[in-house]
Amino acid sequence: MSAIAAFSQTCRDRRALMAALRVALFVGTLLFTINHxxxxxxxxxxxxxxxxxxxxxxxxxxxxxxxQSMARSRLPATDNIPSAPLGTDREPTEL
Structure with a gap:
């Protein structure tokens, strides 16, 4: 998948947007406090x-x-591309 297609797909993915929002709120608040x-x-x-x-x-x-989109673009081209950010849709594995 091309990088542009992956970014476009990621921007339409609700779970990816929510993950990005959480990152922005945490990191942005930290940087806001430091800078302003x-x-x-x-x-x-x-x-x-x-x-x-x-x-x-x-x-x-x-x-x-x-x-998230770069990780998605590096996945093999299949029909079952995950709609969630990487690692959030997996079942826990037993050791």
Missing amino acids: GWAAANGQMTRSRWISALLTYCVPFLVSLHG
């Missing part, structure tokens, strides 16, 4: 800082989707 925490706490958030803060959440969201 002082300004937010002291009421010094300017328009450009708010735009930067928005991008702070967008970047991990898109990186997560990209990683």
Whole structure:
């Protein structure tokens, strides 16, 4: 599967989007606190800082989707491509 087709398919996958959203909320909040925490706490958030803060959440969201789509594009071409992010739809194995 081509990388573009895999990314397009990943963007339509609800489970992949939810996983990317969780990553964005966690990583974005961490980065927001590091980069803008002082300004937010002291009421010094300017328009450009708010735009930067928005991008702070967008970047991990898109990186997560990209990683999931790259993993999906490397799967063998079959009809049973998983619709969930890799590793989340497997049954637990016994040792």
